[in-house]
């Protein structure tokens with residue numbers, strides 16, 4: 001709910017109360033899993049075509065689900081991410097993209113929305129990935145039913161022989177905050193959208209896995225585990241559909257590229273979950289290329305420098321006017337983190353886009369420009385709030401007027417949001 005919508009007797013928390021607040025942040029694993037899930041909903045995502053194989057003299061037609069996937073380095077940086085877009089399976093494509101760029105994948109972790117098929121798994125082993133996390137939903141290969149079991153056995157063998165770890169991960173969203181920058185999505189209430197994803201596995205599955213001593217789901221399934229997993233999954237699906245992932249509202253525009261741009265902006269909104277700024281979370285996604293072939297290059301959120309403990313730096317914005325006693329000199333901005341975490345940079349000036357949950361400040365605008373960002377997508381900006389902030393936000397206007405950067409503002413009006 002926006003401040004202006006608060007009932008008159010309810011005061012928003014003061015700057016100091018905010019600064020003292022303990023922030024519940026989901027783990028990076030949870031955020032990566034949510035991103036993999038969200039990537040399945042990309043307007044670009046497409047189920048790959050069927051593959052026909054000969055098995056025991058008979059033709060079988062194998063059907064596959066699309067999925068979302070991220071490859072994450074041991075230092076927890078996202079090296080590559082995408083959804084299945086067409087013919088090639090996304091896991092294969094991402095691994096090959098990394099390898100052909102000369103990036104070693106030893107010890108990297110893969111987050112996928114579904115258990116990858118054997119075609120993808122053997123490449124994961126070959127690339128020396130360390131671990132795979134996926135949602136406990138229907139696997140990538142889903143038909144014919146009688147073949148699923150056989151492919152799972154092949155996948156399981158690949159995991160077991162090569163010591164590749166796999167866990168089903170149900171994102172736990174119990175304490176997730178609603179960030180101030182989520183207001184754009186809350187102002188325009190998203191129609192309730194039921195996620196059509198069902199937990200695949202039933203009691204029978206868990207029992208079989210245990211009996212087989214399978215490395216998939218290795219470990220004992222304790223009494224009550226399945227129940228908790230089901231509850232967590234239902235909660236996560238509800239959270240995704242209500243708070244962040246609802247159907248893209250028809251009345252928010254980004255000129256004529258609304259669906260894809262809104263999808264990426266919402267991805268930036270998921271990243272806000274990891275911000276440790278007590279007042280304003282900022283998420284940013286840097287991409288490259290035109291909308292047909294847009295590649296995700298870097299993800300970031302604002303926060304105190306790595307390794308910072310709660311009391312290491314001043315956390316308030318307005319408590320004092322003394323520069324070094326406020327949070328501003330210490331917080332690393334979302335876009336800067338996205339730029340510095342980015343890989344996939346074949347440096348082509350002018351080719352990059354930034355999707356961010358706040359307009360860029362006067363420090364970030366020139367950096368974005370000089371790093372090659374030429375388009376910025378952001379939610380509608382509240383100028384009253386900007387004036388209250390300890391940072392300036394006027395330079396972006398100047399860059400737009402000089403046609404150095406184009407800004408696209410998500411607006412609720414009938415008119416396209418280009419400025």
Ligand SMILES: O=c1ccn([C@H]2C[C@H](O)[C@@H](COP(=O)(O)O)O2)c(=O)[nH]1
Nearest residue numbers: 277280282302317333334360361389
């Ligand atoms: O371009 C920008 C501008 C600001 N941020 C960050 C910096 C701070 O952590 C917050 C702003 O805090 P206020 O208390 O709302 O002034 O946003 C950023 O990441 N990128």
